[in-house]
Structures are given as structure tokens and as C-alpha cells.
Amino acid sequence: MSEDTSIFVDRSSSFESKAPAFEENTPEQQPRLTGSSRETGQSRSANKKGEGSSQVQATGDDRHMLESLKKIRDRALAGRRRAIADAFALADQCKAFGQRLSKAQLLAFIRNECRVSRTEANAYLLLADFAGPERADLERSAIEVGVLCRLAKQPATVRAEALTVLRSGRTLSLADLRLLRRDVLAGDARNSSQPDRTAINELKRVARLKAKDQVDRFILDLAGLANAFAALYNETTPEDCSAETLARVQALSVDASHLAKELREVVPAKVLTPSSSLGERSWITVQDTLEQIAEAKLCSMEGWCWPDVHPFWIDEHLHEILGWALGQEIPELAGRKRPVPNGGVALDRHPLSSASRPSAPYRYSVLELCAGAGGQAIGLHAAGFRHVGIVERNPEAASTLRANRPRWPVIEEDMNTIDIGRFEGVDLIAAGLPCQPYSQAGERRGSADERDLFDRTLEIVEQIRPKAVMIENVVGITQVTHAVRRLNVFSTLERLGYDTDWRVIEGPVFGLGQNRRRAILVAMRRGMMHRFRWPLPPEMAPTTVGTLLKDLMGARGWTGLDGWVARADGLAPTLIGGSAKKLGMDLAQPNSRKAWLEIGVNPRSVGKQAPDPDYLGIPYLTLPMLAQLQDFPADWIFSGSRQAQFRQVANAFPPRLSRVMGLAIQRALSGEEISVKTAIEAPLFKRIDLAELNLHMREAAE
Known part of the structure; x- marks a missing residue:
């Protein structure tokens, strides 16, 4: 075993020796805590004698496992080092191409042709600025390419500190780099004339925590109001104008008034605007609903307002808006897609097997x-x-x-x-x-x-x-x-x-x-x-030319149809001929003519009709056959001369x-x-x- 492998084994063994300390032992497994060290030594010696053969076997297995782990580790590190070297090579080439291509074109090449993410594409143009010694240190560190790209965007002081950390033998993750940037920039600010923003940032952090607590309390109180509203709706009738009902309505009014005021404190009025990203509801509708309940306007009858002593119907629409704010299902929106905040779209990953188009076509x-x-x-x-x-x-x-x-x-x-x-x-x-x-x-x-x-x-x-x-x-x-x-x-x-x-x-x-x-x-x-x-x-069998065109080819009773279908047991070459400059109606260029002939089609022209019963030779395809190859509906009518129709068919997107x-x-x-x-x-x-x-x-x- 190599020296490097021995180090690998020693480290693994040191971790394994600590593992039993975290396990629960049964009474039979409890170690003896009394007795002399000589007794303990004799016990260990006896164990070695009694279990010597199995211990040797276990060591052999461990060595094999650790050798495998070392190979995997070395392969992973080598792969990351190659990736870093490739990133620098791409950066150097892009810098060289910069004399002939604009920055926008270079970024387009990196993002779309090399499939590099948007956040990393700009960084690739900066990687070329790393000097030779820095590149060597970065390759040895085997950091992830994403961290390398983020490092390229950092200020000089942050880059210098990060390189020092890597030279010391450590590695850096994206989270490490983010925290390192924060601390280095804080040190830079302390040693310069810039103001220390520590207290300001702490105030912002505390304010965020306070806002979160305030929102949590508001939602809890709003849920109480919604439940009280639902109880009033479920437990009263339109004719119920009792004193108890009046008291419940008044209590709802008081609570809603407090909540409306609290919502204005939580969210500034200028932010309470309709939002298309929230679908048919927004927090401005919640604000309006709370104010309506605060004024005891619970009725769906236009012009009616509490406390007039008329029979009333409580408008359940108000409760639906409260339910939306609490994340509950709204009956009138059941079955529709739930909106996602910030303009997102809820993705349906389980299609209905019976649907062949969206549920709301032509939207x-x-x-x-x-x-x-x-x-x-x-x-x-x-x-x-x-x-x-x-x-x-x-x-x-x-x-x-x-x-x-x-x-x-x-x-x-x-x-x-x-x-x-x-x-x-x-x-x-x-x-x-x-x-x-x-x-x-x-x-x-x-x-x-x-x-x-x-x-x-x-x-x-x-x-x-x-x-x-x-x-x-x-x-x-x-x-x-x-x-x-x-x-x-x-x-x-x-x-x-x-x-x-x-x-x-x-x-x-x-x-x-x-x-x-x-x-x-x-x-x-x-x-x-x-x-x-x-x-x-999808999983589906390929459609052969013979199967696809059998009915059209045999429309006039051709006796050689079955033989042709057996021969046409393959795919047609790409149909060509859509150019307005093309004068002929042949189907193939020289390199695809052989492929047409192999499936029993004469590509030199387009036939006017299907073969007659006694036809001998290789048949031509008619315009309807070509249209079917292009997947047009069978009843699709083409206008113009035969040449014009041929161009329309050949030029189509299936x-x-x-x-x-x-x-x-x-x-x-x-x-x-x-x-x-x-x-x-x-x-x-x-x-x-x-x-x-x-x-x-x-x-x-x-």
C-alpha cells in the first residue's frame, strides 16, 4: 500500500474507533468498568488469539475497500482539476476571439453553444485575467467550477484572501465564499474611511424578525375572524335578527376593524395593489373585505347595510376571500390552477391520459x-x-x-x-x-x-x-x-x-x-x-412507409401491393423540393436516391395516380401520398398547379x-x-x- 493510502487508512480508522461511543449497548454488550489493567490486557490478548483469522480477513477487506475509496477520491479530484483547466482554456480562447466577435456574441456562444448558465457565462470572460501562478493554485485546490466562476467576479481583496485560503490546503464552497466576502469587505470598510454598517445591518435583521412575528400574529387573528364569520354564516338564518346575532355581528365588526388597521401597518398602502401573479385575488381584496366587515356590510343584497332590521343573507364570497388569504381552497376556484406568488406557474407533472389538448384551448x-x-x-x-x-x-x-x-x-x-x-x-x-x-x-x-x-x-x-x-x-x-x-x-x-x-x-x-x-x-x-x-x-413503434401508404398505394387494385408493402418496411428519406427555384418534381438528391429505391419508391418524379392492377416496376408516390408522409390530414386540399402543390407539401413543417x-x-x-x-x-x-x-x-x- 502506498504512503498516501496509509494516510487514508489511518484517518478512516480514527473515525471508526469513535463510532461505538454513539451507540446504545444492551446489558450483554456493556463493557466491564472494574478490574485491573492487567486483566483488561489479558482479555484483549485472548480475543486476539481466538479471533486472529477473522481479524486478518477483516483487515484484508478493509484494505480493498479503502483502496477503492482512494481511487474514487483521486478520480473525483482529477475530474475537477480537468474541469478547471478546461474553464481557463475556454476563457483564453474567448479572449482571443474577442478581437473578431463582440462581447454579446461571445456570451451567446458560452451560454447557448457551451451550455453554461447565465450566472457563470460572464465569469468565463473574467477567468482569463487570472495569472499563471493563481491558475496553478486553483487547479491544485480542485474547487468546483461554479465556485471558480463566482471567485472571478470578486473584488481584488476577496480574491486574494480566497487564494490564500486555498493555498493553505483548504477548499471553499459557495457558502464559504459568500461569508468570506462579507468578512473581508467588512475589514476593508473598517480600515478605510467608509462608515461601519454593522449596526445598520443588525437593525435590519431585527426589523425583519419583528415583521415576521407581526405577520404570524396577524394571520392567527385573521384565522380567528374567518372561523367566527363561518360560524355566524352556518348558525344563523336570513330571518335571524336576534340580539345575540346582532352582538356577534358587532364583535366581527370590531375585530375586522383592528385587522384592517393592522394589515395597513404590516403592508404599506402603496404596496396593496392588485397583482396579476396572484390570480383573481390579491391582498387589496383582503383589505377591502376587512373594511366591509368592519362596517357590518355582510349582506349580498345591494344597498342593505347593518344595523337596519331587515332579514339578510350573509355573503359567503367574503369568507372565500379570507380563505384565500389563509391558503385554503376557494369553492368558486376549485379545479382551477392555484396561482404561485411572484408570477410563477404551478407545473402539472402528471398528465391526464385522456386529454389530447389543454383543458382551456385557445387561451x-x-x-x-x-x-x-x-x-x-x-x-x-x-x-x-x-x-x-x-x-x-x-x-x-x-x-x-x-x-x-x-x-x-x-x-x-x-x-x-x-x-x-x-x-x-x-x-x-x-x-x-x-x-x-x-x-x-x-x-x-x-x-x-x-x-x-x-x-x-x-x-x-x-x-x-x-x-x-x-x-x-x-x-x-x-x-x-x-x-x-x-x-x-x-x-x-x-x-x-x-x-x-x-x-x-x-x-x-x-x-x-x-x-x-x-x-x-x-x-x-x-x-x-x-x-x-x-x-x-413516447414509447411507440416506428411507422413504416408500407404501413402508412398501403391504402393509398392500393387504391386502384394493384396486385403487387403486398410485395411492395413488405419491401417498404422502413422510413422514407427526408422529403425535399420546397424551393421556389426548383423546377422539377424529383424527390431526391443523388445521395438519397438509393434510400428511396431501397424502400420501393421511384424518386425521379411524382405520380399522378396510384398503380393500376397490372403495374410492373417501382411505383411513384402521388401528391396525396407525399402529404400523408408529411402528416397532413387526409382531407387537406392543396391549391395551385401540381408543381405548386408539390412545393407546399415538401416545404411543410409536419x-x-x-x-x-x-x-x-x-x-x-x-x-x-x-x-x-x-x-x-x-x-x-x-x-x-x-x-x-x-x-x-x-x-x-x-
């Missing part, structure tokens, strides 16, 4: 940009979003939208010139921006391509300030060649007050019959992103992927959880949607 509004033939719009509608505008400049695609959903607010305009001021306050902006600037077929010219609309979309976000943003594009935008473009998008959204995440979602894991992968950007107002999580794939993304964003907004599997197995449109009918009736009335 949240969406403005959709570059809608195309409606793939994204269908999915967001199915997820429960209410469209306030669907912008699409292509006449054929706009006609498709109107033909299928006449009530949808389709706006056939160019988003570069549209006046979007009327949409201020919308909850979600969803955009299916042109993919060609970032696709292989479009030569990946990025922002240099005239079809790129990211900058215009960000301008619209800045003007409207929605709660959430979702932008769909091809996977190519996540490649290294477009890294600077992504950083520009990240940094702009950061400046506008949004947290952003960009991920690739896979179509097949959600039951799509093609290998379609889409890059999705989700941005949310700061303070909301922690509630968003990317949709998790509705089921839009749906699961819409549900994920809905959960972040409302807290309501919906089962992804239940949702994607449900129809995209209800035959009779009462919620949608009511929505249209309200819109018509307005």
Missing part, C-alpha cells in the same frame, strides 16, 4: 409567419393555440389555407412589409422561415441569401414582445458554418430579454414515416425558460411535430401537462369543436 394566441400550406398552423391549432394572424405571401399557399379553414385569419402579405403593430401582446410568434439559405440544396449562403428572414423575424419580436418565440428551420443552420449567424440570433434575443435554446427534433421518434429532422429555436421571456422542456419521445412543440410551449405558459402519446394519436381536428365554435361566436359578436 393563448399565436401569430404565425411564413405559414406555407399550414403544417405548422394545423399542429399549433391542435395544441390549443388561437391564431390571430397567419402570414403567407405565396398566393397558392394562402389559397390552400383559406380553402381548408375559412375562419382562419389568413394574411396574404410579405412579412417584410406587413404592419404588425396590431398584434402587440400576442403570446407566441411561430415562424417557419425559408430553409434554402441553410440547406445543401440552397448552397447554404446563410444571411447572404435574399430569402433569409431571421433579421426581419427578430425585428417583429422586438416590436411585439411575445411571451414565447418558436422558429423552425433545417438542421443545416446548426452546423459550424452558420455558427456566427446563430450567435447573432442568440445575442439579439438576449438583448431583447429572452432566454433561448436551439435543438434538433427527430420526426421518426414521434411516429413520422420519414427521416425528417428539424432545427427548432425556442425563446421565452426571461424568468420563464425554466418551465420549458423539450418534448420527450403537423405532429408542430403539435408536440406547441404542447411543450403551452406547458411552459400554463403549467398544464398533456401526454405526447395521447396527443399525437388523436385527430388533428375535432369533428365538432365546441370551444372553437364559441371562440368564433365571440369574435363575431365583437
